[in-house]
Amino acid sequence: MQLIIPSISNLPNAAKAIIEHAANSRIFLFYGDMGAGKTTLIKELCKGLGTTDTVTSPTFSIVNEYHTTKGKIYHFDFYRLKDQTEALDMGYEEYFYDGAYCFIEWPEKIPDLLPQHYSNINLKVLDDGARQIDIEII
Ligand SMILES: Nc1ncnc2c1ncn2[C@@H]1O[C@H](COP(=O)(O)OP(=O)(O)OP(=O)(O)O)[C@@H](O)[C@H]1O
Ligand SMILES: [Mg+2]
Helix, strand or coil: CEEEECCHHHHHHHHHHHHHHCCCCCEEEEECCCCCCHHHHHHHHHHHCCCCCCCCCCCCCCEEEEEECCEEEEEEECCCCCCHHHHHHCCHHHHHCCCCEEEEECHHHCCCCCCCCCEEEEEEECCCCCEEEEEEEC
């Protein structure tokens, strides 16, 4: 599925469409350059899933945890990871295989630790500043 998001105001609807499209997915990998809009989209997805918690970039903590009536959401940012063993050390498996939603920024940093099934979300900034989002369920 591909979505074009002309501006931030279109994000809530896009988030709903993504959640519906990937209904059975729990692990979402977000690819895209710095500033492409990964965190911004994750904020909207979390809102769409009903959390009232504050969603912020977990750059320093690696993982944030939010709560919804449907269960937990784990939000990762692996940008600062130096080595995949850091993910092992933080116990990433307990998060990934918890059945909770996992939203993962910079999955490129853990190529050997990705689960078997996930949804790929690819964000691209177009020339006019709009965002192109490609979603592939694997
Ligand atoms: N769909 C959108 N349309 C227009 N602007 C957007 C959109 N999504 C995000 N932005 C803007 O782009 C900027 C960067 O967004 P964001 O922090 O979400 O990027 P990121 O991909 O998470 O970056 P990083 O790799 O540094 O974590 C923000 O100022 C945000 O307002
Ligand atoms: Mg981010």
